[in-house]
Amino acid sequence: MTRLSSSTLGFALAALLSLPAAAQQPPADYPSQPVTLVVPFPAGGITDNIARLVAQELGTAWGKPVVVDNRVGASGTIGAAAVARAPKDGHTALFTITTHVQMPALQRKLSYDAVKDFAAVSQIGISTSALVVTPDVPAKTLAELVTLLKAEPGKYSYGSTGVATTSHIYGELFKKEAGVDMPHVPYKGAAPMVTDLLGGHIRVAVLDTGTALPYLQSGKLRALAALGTQRSATLPQVPTFQQAGYAGFEPYAWIALFLPAGTPQPRVDKMSKAVAAIIAKPEVQKKMRDMNIEPVGSTAAEFAVVLRQDADTWKRVIDKTGIRLED
Numbered sequence: 001m002t003r004l005s006s007s008t009l010g011f012a013l014a015a016l017l018s019l020p021a022a023a024q025q026p027p028a029d030y031p032s033q034p035v036t037l038v039v040p041f042p043a044g045g046i047t048d049n050i051a052r053l054v055a056q057e058l059g060t061a062w063g064k065p066v067v068v069d070n071r072v073g074a075s076g077t078i079g080a081a082a083v084a085r086a087p088k089d090g091h092t093a094l095f096t097i098t099t100h101v102q103m104p105a106l107q108r109k110l111s112y113d114a115v116k117d118f119a120a121v122s123q124i125g126i127s128t129s130a131l132v133v134t135p136d137v138p139a140k141t142l143a144e145l146v147t148l149l150k151a152e153p154g155k156y157s158y159g160s161t162g163v164a165t166t167s168h169i170y171g172e173l174f175k176k177e178a179g180v181d182m183p184h185v186p187y188k189g190a191a192p193m194v195t196d197l198l199g200g201h202i203r204v205a206v207l208d209t210g211t212a213l214p215y216l217q218s219g220k221l222r223a224l225a226a227l228g229t230q231r232s233a234t235l236p237q238v239p240t241f242q243q244a245g246y247a248g249f250e251p252y253a254w255i256a257l258f259l260p261a262g263t264p265q266p267r268v269d270k271m272s273k274a275v276a277a278i279i280a281k282p283e284v285q286k287k288m289r290d291m292n293i294e295p296v297g298s299t300a301a302e303f304a305v306v307l308r309q310d311a312d313t314w315k316r317v318i319d320k321t322g323i324r325l326e327d
Contacts (some may be wrong), residue, residue, distance in 0.1 A: 030090060030267055034065040037095045037257075040079025043070050046291050047255055050124065051095040053287060054257075057278040068095070075164065075325065077103055077110060084112040086260050090267035093121065094258040098166055098251070101311040105318035106164050107325045115311050118258040119268050120304040122275045125293040126252040128209045128232040129167065130223040131174065131241075132216070137203050142225045142244040145204075146178045153181035158204035159193040162186050164325050166253045167206035169314075170227060172321035177246050197221070208253075209234045210292020228252050233294075248320075251313050255293060256303060272300040 035058070039051045051068050059066035071079035076099045086092035094100075104114050112118075131142070137156065139145035149156060160168035163186045175182055185202050187193035190211050196202050198220055207221075209232050215221040216235070223238045229250045231240060241249035257275060259268055278284055279297025288295045298306070 030270060031062055031064045033091055034067060035059075035062070035090075036067055036069050036092045038069050038071050038079045038083050038092065039095045040071050040073075040076035041097075042072050043068075046293065047095065047097055049291060050255055050288060050293060053284065054095070054124065054275060054278055057281070057284065058274060061274055061278070075099055075103060075107075077107070080114070080118075081111050083258065083260055084117040088260045088262040088264075090259055090263050090271060092260065093271070094118065095124075095255070096258070097255050098253045098310070098314075100256070100258075101307065102164070102166070102169065102314045102318060103325075104311070105315040106323060115307060117261050119261050119263050119265075120300055120307050121257040121259055121268055121272045122279075122300065123296045123298040123303040123306055124255040124257060124275070124279065125288055125295050125297075126254045127293055128226065128228055128234065128252065129170070129206055130209055130212060130226045130232070130235060130238060131170075132197075132205055132207050132212055132221045132223050134197060134200060134203050135219060135222060136200070137222070139224065140222070142239075142241070142246075145224055146180060149178070149180035149182055154183060156203045157183040157185050158206070159185045159187055159197060159202040160206060161190050161193060162188060164323055169318060169321060169323060170206045170249060172323055173248055173317055174241075174246070176320055177248065208292055225249075248313075248317055251310050251317075254296075254306075254310075256307075268300050 037051050037055050039048050041047050048070065055066040055068050071082050076096055080094055080096065080100060083092055083094040101114050104110060133139060139148050158171050160171050162168065168186060171184060182204065190207065193205055194211065197205050212221055213234055216223055223235055225241045225244050226232045226235055226238045227249050228240060231238065276297040279295045285295045
């Protein structure tokens, strides 16, 4: 049996101990090429606009081009699938919304795992919403609305921003939890829904608070309950669904950034820290709030926890509503 000298053993041990520390250091040349932020939705929307804002700031900070690539289609799954298959080198990222963790429950046959195939980088921001009604609806509270809907089943329709969107999911959850009959009218976005809401074609909607605010202030709409874990800073006088006695309405809609799973953690952390620094800028925060998005800029570890929790929560909620997309 060959015996190693103490000096040889010491050298070998030192080399082994140095490996983890070295592995934790992000490469000095990262990023070494242009970085692509894949946005799985059309150009001109809120997600795309915030992605371009982050891309511009990130490119300036890193001294490398950061471009936005709109890979549109299939409720965001085309873009997500492209990033899941991308090289694990930190140069291709997914800039997406809550739909990412809703789709596995809405459409069973996906080519990727929304949690396992992605590395959480940062929760960029969140959007708050509320259940609103038109002034001619004789209900001042959520409890009064439930009583009204039970007394006149099918009379009051509610609008959503589209089939299987967060507003549709929450609308159907409310119907299930309250035991009411309220027909669903889907729209292609918030703008046409608000037009019909103000025109009296629908009487109830789940609407983001930023869009709703001017109509709430003018008395053209009335908010009865807010989504989320706490009252909205925009609508502090409006109780949450939880405060009104209904559970399951806690998850916020978010915008977030991912890299492919297997991307070296130092690169994930470097991107996360760079994005957090961008989101912390007052001018960036103002631009985001002007688009009705509350800035967050979480760490990779913090968002990883939110991601797992939301994936479980949305599966339970969606399974309860029975909403499904065609496979």
